[in-house]
Amino acid sequence: MGKKKTLSFTFITMIIGLMLAVQFRSVQTPEVRDTRDTWQLREDLNEEMELKARLIKEIRANEQKLAEYETERKQGQEQALKNTLNELKEQAGLTDVTGPGVTIQISKLDDELLLDHVDYTLSPDLLRRLLNELNMYGAKNVSIGGQRVINTTVIREIAGETKINGRSLKNFPLEIRVITETFEDAQELYNRMLVSKAAEEFFIDNLKVNVLDPEMSVTVPAYEDSIRIRNIESVKADKGES
Amino acid sequence: MWLPVLGLVIGILLGLMSNFSIPDEYSNYLSIAVLAALDTLFGGIRAHLQNIYDEKVFVSGFFFNIILAASLAFLGVHLGVDLYLAAVFAFGVRLFQNIAVIRRILIAKNSTK
Numbered sequence: 001m002g003k004k005k006t007l008s009f010t011f012i013t014m015i016i017g018l019m020l021a022v023q024f025r026s027v028q029t030p031e032v033r034d035t036r037d038t039w040q041l042r043e044d045l046n047e048e049m050e051l052k053a054r055l056i057k058e059i060r061a062n063e064q065k066l067a068e069y070e071t072e073r074k075q076g077q078e079q080a081l082k083n084t085l086n087e088l089k090e091q092a093g094l095t096d097v098t099g100p101g102v103t104i105q106i107s108k109l110d111d112e113l114l115l116d117h118v119d120y121t122l123s124p125d126l127l128r129r130l131l132n133e134l135n136m137y138g139a140k141n142v143s144i145g146g147q148r149v150i151n152t153t154v155i156r157e158i159a160g161e162t163k164i165n166g167r168s169l170k171n172f173p174l175e176i177r178v179i180t181e182t183f184e185d186a187q188e189l190y191n192r193m194l195v196s197k198a199a200e201e202f203f204i205d206n207l208k209v210n211v212l213d214p215e216m217s218v219t220v221p222a223y224e225d226s227i228r229i230r231n232i233e234s235v236k237a238d239k240g241e242s
Numbered sequence: 243m244w245l246p247v248l249g250l251v252i253g254i255l256l257g258l259m260s261n262f263s264i265p266d267e268y269s270n271y272l273s274i275a276v277l278a279a280l281d282t283l284f285g286g287i288r289a290h291l292q293n294i295y296d297e298k299v300f301v302s303g304f305f306f307n308i309i310l311a312a313s314l315a316f317l318g319v320h321l322g323v324d325l326y327l328a329a330v331f332a333f334g335v336r337l338f339q340n341i342a343v344i345r346r347i348l349i350a351k352n353s354t355k
Binding site: 004005006007008009010011012013014015016017018019020021022023024025026027 | 301
């Protein structure tokens with residue numbers, strides 16, 4: 001037998017052997033018998049049930065998380081808008097504000113000091129000056145006689161009466177409430193107001209300015225009317241430009 | 243002489259140890275391929291004994307028979323006819339014939355000694 005012939009025979013018998021073995025293995029897959037008794041089966045069942053319960057719990061937790069994320073996503077923008085709106089309202093003075101601050105009382109001068117009967121009128125110029133001073137010294141929110149001072153607040157004399165936001169200021173003592181950023185600011189404002197020139201000038205109008213001690217909690221009421229904006233128009237966003 | 247037997251043993255061991263098994267639906271093809279391979283092998287032995295052995299015929303016959311048998315079985319599956327039985331029958335008959343020839347030749351050789 002030639003060498004080549006032997007080699008090819010060997011090769012082919014090897015392949016046949018391989019195929020036989022594989023076929024044998026595939027056909028003769030040993031039958032796996034279940035030899036567990038009732039007790040073992042029960043234990044196995046228990047284990048599987050625990051696993052199932054655990055998996056269900058996990059699924060539930062994940063679903064809940066998913067739902068939370070969903071609602072968060074939905075409410076996120078709405079909440080942001082609401083927050084912005086509230087912030088803007090607060091800035092515009094449409095909400096009651098409570099914070100550290102100072103209360104200033106403007107009252108009539110005692111009658112004994114006066115020579116004869118006089119009108120007690122608060123001049124708008126003086127009030128404006130006082131207001132400017134307050135703003136200069138760090139006032140954040142101010143109300144005069146229960147009227148909130150906002151950006152569009154007008155203090156002026158109409159028919160002999162000083163009016164703020166269209167309401168008369170003739171009931172003395174008049175209370176000016178000032179809210180500052182911090183209590184330290186309130187103290188500083190208090191000190192400055194004690195030596196304020198504007199306060200002194202009220203004396204000319206037969207009025208007395210009394211600055212009360214700074215408090216931790218002073219409440220300034222909200223602006224009562226709705227803010228009317230005239231001559232302003234929102235920009236029409238029609239060209240897709242921002 | 244003993245090398246082919248050694249090859250067979252090595253092949254079987256390899257197959258058993260490799261932990262390799264084919265899916266159930268393909269075991270038909272493999273069985274028929276085994277049959278074809280065996281047929282070729284015995285045909286080769288007979289040819290060798292009759293001194294008409296041809297290397298090319300033997301090796302090409304081996305692969306060609308396997309492929310033919312497998313494709314016949316495949317066709318049978320798709321036609322809904324058990325065509326692989328035809329292959330089994332053909333190979334079986336040829337296997338018997340080949341073995342019978344080998345037997346006679348061996349007997350004749352023995353008796354002449």
